Amino acid sequence: MPKTVVLVYSGGLDTSVCIPMMRENYGFERIVTVTVDVGQPDEDVKSAEDRARALGCEHYTADAKQEFITDYCWPAVKANGDYQGYPLSTAIARPLIGLKAVEAAKQVGADAFCHGCTGKGNDQFRIEYVMRALLPDTPIIAPMREHSYTRTEEIQYAQEKNIPISVTADKIWSIDENLWGRSIEGGHLEEPNYAPPEEIYQWTRGIDAANPTPQALTIGFEHGVPVSLDGERLEPLALVQKLMTIAGDNGVGRVDIMEDRLLGLKVRENYECPASTVLIKAHAALEALVATAAERKFKAMVDQQWGELAYYGLWFDPLKEDLEAFINRIQRRVTGTVTLRLFKGSCVVTGRASDWALYNEDLASFDSKTFDQSLSVGNVQTHGMQSRMYWQLKEKQDKG
Amino acid sequence: MPKTVVLVYSGGLDTSVCIPMMRENYGFERIVTVTVDVGQPDEDVKSAEDRARALGCEHYTADAKQEFITDYCWPAVKANGDYQGYPLSTAIARPLIGLKAVEAAKQVGADAFCHGCTGKGNDQFRIEYVMRALLPDTPIIAPMREHSYTRTEEIQYAQEKNIPISVTADKIWSIDENLWGRSIEGGHLEEPNYAPPEEIYQWTRGIDAANPTPQALTIGFEHGVPVSLDGERLEPLALVQKLMTIAGDNGVGRVDIMEDRLLGLKVRENYECPASTVLIKAHAALEALVATAAERKFKAMVDQQWGELAYYGLWFDPLKEDLEAFINRIQRRVTGTVTLRLFKGSCVVTGRASDWALYNEDLASFDSKTFDQSLSVGNVQTHGMQSRMYWQLKEKQDKG
């Protein structure tokens, strides 16, 4: 049996450098590369495949786009998936990549995993958690973390090993892309007070260049899941892709926030999340129509906790299962339509409708005679009762 | 001693109708009208004064604009004041109006309060709470709630009593305005699926009509309080007024939400909140820079609770004092600047700076050698430890 390692492979510099290292420094004879297609550019998927084969690896490409949307993005929609303003795009793809690596490892009988994450970021936590949860006895090797290379050192090593890398030492942006969003890091982008240059954006137009006329859009939901655009029923993948274009053309989906990473580093982060931004906004608006005030308040805490677990990469955590039981129960009623207006970077909800709307036209009307207003005297008189007692005691104390 | 009532007076139909009622139906000889200027149009304040005097009342106008900003709006900024997406503009003015009525009642030795709130809305709760907290023994009369008039009935009554009201039965919008925002109700606006017509907006331009070029804006904060615009130190009132114009001209500040009222009615609400929208966004961005991840998470709950109390009108609640002690403690570090770009309805933070920033350039850098990446192996290996144990038990159970 050849000593086998499964390498999570993107085709980029970090993971390509791992290939000769696995062979020469760690003694693996068989290197199985796994590239997971979660909606990054097709050419990236293709070039990863070519490069892996060129470097003598056994290569698997897993087309996980459909699975990513239905099993990762849809739960994120239901949870209004957010961490500190970030729609979690990279975060929720990592466990799926980990899962595909685990599946491959089981198939090929791997002796170890390898990934290219560094020791400062979040992804090492997200990917290794899945590997350890599902294959606890398979060791994990993280050469980038062990050796803390600088980019220059890495490129040098790649050149020595004849790795055909298109990266140069002065490439600025580090990009991660999937159907749920695009993250851009590098250069001065991490600095809180640096205004990001227009060139970092590829999926969303600037407000100046955005469509000159507003675009109305009606999204249909069933049990919290998006099912149609402007009345046309669409498959999940088609729906997300169409929305990416519409939102991007209208300049919708840029995110610029201060983010607290898992290890405690606070950095500024930039994302383009056109589809996720629109879908979550629409979903939240529909939920606000059908959920009680008490449900809205409590679900905000549930969503916050869900977002934190997702950000931490604890995708298979039992608490996440518990939270989703709560979330799915509410989603039974999150069926209906939301109309939005996308225009010049804005995405505004202009209408919501549902058979489960907790809206009563008669009660809401100014001239309603259904509601006997004099009854609210009791409500008003008991409002803040303890709070008012406090003021009476206070006065007494102040006098005494 | 003439039997005296203090009437919270806006000059509008509801409160004007109260004047003859107080005299004829409730037997008050002296009617003291109190109009509180919290930034509504000057002509409204003036016409209230004229009308009150014409109707034989003793009138007080309290210019509370300055007090409103420093004692009501600034605390709202520190708490990122929000309830379900609503910046609480009307909500936080009501307790101040109640307070001014209480002050007047003490001065004139009032036997009762009167207000024009109906029995369905939130304002009866907000105003009466303050009156009862601070003058618990003074009865409160709410004729609109007791009698549940329709608008048509009210107008008829006003005409009988020669009240010079400019309102007609077909006036559609019910407006409330102060420095923190403008609320528009009436017509079909309460319906969730009705797109609000452009005509309801007066303070914010539509995206089409908004300024054609982006406007950068730097807001300076000291201890959570806005103190300057583009480096120019401004008095609170001037700062808010200037910002209202800038934001409004750029189409920033429209709010369209589903709101759960105090009694449990869910209605759609429309607001224009240009200054509050910008200031709270900027404040939140600065807070995200200086607060720890744990502080951000916990303060979100504190802010949520603060917003709920403010919405409920429990302005003098002991819990609000407790929450503000928490909030003010964090604000010690919320000093610095935030740069925003306002353009075509968008208001985007592009930079934040503070001496208290929890941002460490070296740690954040990709090539940092300060942080020994290999140390995070421990963090990664213990990440989700119990979660992973759960999976091992699950597998055992599944097998067993």
Place this chain on the structure above:
Amino acid sequence: MPKTVVLVYSGGLDTSVCIPMMRENYGFERIVTVTVDVGQPDEDVKSAEDRARALGCEHYTADAKQEFITDYCWPAVKANGDYQGYPLSTAIARPLIGLKAVEAAKQVGADAFCHGCTGKGNDQFRIEYVMRALLPDTPIIAPMREHSYTRTEEIQYAQEKNIPISVTADKIWSIDENLWGRSIEGGHLEEPNYAPPEEIYQWTRGIDAANPTPQALTIGFEHGVPVSLDGERLEPLALVQKLMTIAGDNGVGRVDIMEDRLLGLKVRENYECPASTVLIKAHAALEALVATAAERKFKAMVDQQWGELAYYGLWFDPLKEDLEAFINRIQRRVTGTVTLRLFKGSCVVTGRASDWALYNEDLASFDSKTFDQSLSVGNVQTHGMQSRMYWQLKEKQDKG
């Protein structure tokens, strides 16, 4: 068709007085009394029946003991059901009583409901909520609330109407009993600083009189539900009744707390809750063994919210359904045994066991070599990273 009212009937003074009132003051020809047996003394159930018939009513007794335990008490166990220290005994029986009244009303085609709750307490909220939720068009009459009788007035009226009431004006205690607990009100008991006299207790012995030797007890749970005592599988009713005796004999289950009622009144309340106290303590201990730290923390909030809804009588609230989806998900693992020692008023957990225990003997051991201790250097070095940055900034500011 005779005009029919369904009266929620306990056989006590308040509800007995309602019978002639319904006939004489409200014009009902047919009075249907419903007594729900949730474990109050059999003689109370019997005497209610006799009295109702003697007063010319059509009487139904619903034996709901089994339903009460499985559908009301067991969910309370799973949620560690508590409100401010109170195991919710009366609170969770009210919705069931309301439900049985609704069922009767549907059967007999009632024109109205009647109940004997006063206007100050919680029970009016709990019972009417169920009636309105399930039969929104049937009016509800609450004579005790409408007329605010004093006890003396009530007794006088009862005597005039020849109602055979055993109550005298100097009866002190107002008691409510069911399988989940016993509440005692009246006299000076509502006063916070009054030590309750021994005579109010009937189900629990004082520490002096409690069993002289400790009693060990092992409770078996399956999916959060108690199924056995000391290894003997028992039906729900038998289990609860047996436990009531054991706990009571050992002086376990007295509750003495400050309780904030629905309308805002703060009162001191006294309860005896032997079975519920032991079962919830045992359940919580088992949950602590199988739930992750994060689940324990979050479920505490879920439980708190559940307890509040239960106290408010919102038994059929959609949020309660959502919370129970969360709770039931965790309960899948709450299977195992808990051993307690009951002795002289104490109830102490001394052991817990479960196949789902997140306890790893090797990891916990002092001499474990499995866990590479040196790895935790990373964890320790990043612990409180932002917190430490704050101290560095503080020092800088202090110096600067």
Place this chain on the structure above:
Amino acid sequence: MPKTVVLVYSGGLDTSVCIPMMRENYGFERIVTVTVDVGQPDEDVKSAEDRARALGCEHYTADAKQEFITDYCWPAVKANGDYQGYPLSTAIARPLIGLKAVEAAKQVGADAFCHGCTGKGNDQFRIEYVMRALLPDTPIIAPMREHSYTRTEEIQYAQEKNIPISVTADKIWSIDENLWGRSIEGGHLEEPNYAPPEEIYQWTRGIDAANPTPQALTIGFEHGVPVSLDGERLEPLALVQKLMTIAGDNGVGRVDIMEDRLLGLKVRENYECPASTVLIKAHAALEALVATAAERKFKAMVDQQWGELAYYGLWFDPLKEDLEAFINRIQRRVTGTVTLRLFKGSCVVTGRASDWALYNEDLASFDSKTFDQSLSVGNVQTHGMQSRMYWQLKEKQDKG
């Protein structure tokens, strides 16, 4: 300048072994031992001193008992300091020990810190956090963590180095003691289903051996701080020591829980916390009397968060400062007395009194005519309004 290390010294095996190691393996010439007296047995403090000197160290004993109570235990009382049922006794002493080590390090100009914590427990996090926060540039050496000795290896090494240790390889219990409590670990105690033997307890009598008669006790509080016992004003140290005896004699203060440690290990823990148990119970009861229902609910979350930070040893965390600002604001009203009955392991509150009590005798009374009961019709009719709408929609959906 001799190379100097400050060693946190308890006099026990682990820290004694560090002394020769510091000298021989790490090259320190001057070893400064610091023993912090937080209420452990006097002979332990004394023997640490003797042993340190005998081993050639420069020794400091810091009597921090007073400081421990007022600056660590009192804040814990105000926060009803708890983590999963544990009164945090060891946890809150660690930062003070760290602080004293920092003070010593500054005085002696230390080049490094040394402590004896292992790599599995919580204390390494607590002590190092303080050192790093306050002296970020001073390295920390943790020999026990680096080398993962077994107890047998340690004893052997100690014997080789002529360290006069009274420990033998078969000593079972690992004890930590301070004024706030006593923790016992070792043997089978970590196992969830092992009933702890009576011999582990030293500060609390078993129920059998406890005082044969109940003891009433009245504790006076001012602004959340205990100031008197049975009306006698006492200094903090005297008050805590007296209470330790009283509670212990009555068998009060044993704690037996499942605890989730910082790294994720779930273990069973046993404590004796007589004084803390009584004081926190009393404090909570007084708070329940003076705080509004909303304050009680929110403070429970604040307290939970405080307890977590304290358990994590993040004593100087900015969030802790924020939380304490909230807590201290409420404490302004936590002035009054609480009466308890201690008897046979039970500690029951029987009375509470305060000038700030939100208890109104008239409102609470059954026969009150102040409260117009008919007013609550409005409250009852709007109770659960949205919840009831949900049921109407549900019925419609079920039919449709």
